[in-house]
Amino acid sequence: MKFEKILIKTGENHVATLTLNRPESMNTFSSQMALELNQALIDLDSDPLVRVILLKGAGRAFCAGIDVTELSGKTAIEYREWIERMEQPLVTISKLKKPVIAQLQGVAAANGMGLIAAADLVIAADNSRMGLTAINVGLNCVGPVIPVARCVGRKKALELLLYGKLIKAPEALSLGLINKIVPKQDLDSLALQWAEELAKKSPIAVQIAKTAFYHSEDMSYQAQFAYMNEAFARLCTTDDAKEGVNAFFEKRPPVWQEK
Template identity: 40%
Template sequence: MTDTPYVLRADDDGVTTLTLNRPQARNALSQGMLEALRAALAEIAADASVQVLIIAGSGPAFCAGHDLKELRAGNYAPDYVDALFAACAEVMQAIVDLPKPVIARVHGVATAAGAQLVASADLAFAADDARFATPGVNIGLFCSTPMVALSRNLTRKHAMQMLLSGDLIDADTAFRFGLINEVVPAAELEQRTLAFARQIAGKSPLTLAIGKEAFYRQAELSLADAYAYTSQVMAKNLQAEDAKEGIDAFLGKRQPVWCGR
């Protein structure tokens, strides 16, 4: 146990940053870290003042995945392992389900469940010296749960390349594979990520929530079902006060004033 918080929260005019805070362990996702993340995400989901969430890491790395020392100390007990992976899956799903955009701000390494965290975020900005890998195959433990998020972001062959080789890839390769949105000079990473977060935070929060939910739901549907579903979403969205305000503002050549309804 430790008095040091596993996750640090900072709020800045609609943009909240959660910083993983186990720098000595390269922010490995221990039981405590996962529980702290789960609680923080639940709090942010209910906080109307938060428009956009940034997830970052303290120290030399973004996140090195699961805590292998903790796994070994737990003697790989089935009940403990089941609970750990279920908690990780819950956190990743909570990121996808969060009704606010989530941006991963990546520096150092993001490996195994750390790469899963990047892939689970809606957007990802990475320093030009960042590195990514799903190296479980190298230690006899295939990155099966990280595979879920990776296979929904990368092409199948690129995902399999990472999963089967376990090799570190650089930020430019991660960009080419589709794992991250932008490669930024390390000294500019925080500023660039915050600037983009603020740009998103200027949109209607209701519209962002509607759009994010619809994006992930339609992606799992057939083409015909996706169009049927999103047509209903747009028709319902059009009845919102923010949509009417946005259209009036556009036609009137003025800035919209969002009410979140």
């Protein structure tokens, strides 16, 4: 696929930077951008040189939601296909083996907030805000609220969904929507540094950890332990696990075999 609304940059540090590139529209989701983003995530997940995906927005906002200029003139079936296309990247992230870190600057609204909540980890500028704002124009964010609710719980998720208010970074941090807040001017460098730190871990260990976490999330308590223990047992048979333990005892940096 030719990418026009997405920028992809890969470096020697095993981090791929994926940028939403509609700054003139505050990176709102067009159908084209949604398709490109979803495909780019899948492509990077299969790239052997990539261990971590850093997701950001061009310009002053991360993503202000869905481009409402595409809203009119559809049948009910077409609306369903359209909204599923817009929300597919939120689902795809949970299916990737590799972790996705979102770098939040400015505003993340509606589907943009859903994308932040769907990311595995989030680093945010101190002036950033987010909200499920569609209710303010007579719509709603019943799709994006799904990953949001998994972060904040039912009561707060419903409040965000029904009132449509933007919350600031400190509140988002306290609710578990983001992992850390950094000064706006340092966001680019610190986000990349954080992604590079994760990329130094055993790729196999990271990928098994993420995959097992999402697969077991909706299991019963006992079943979840059984599934996680099986995942751990599989990890113990890998070359990376053996190399990591040997490096620990030999007091040297590990050289990951990625198998």
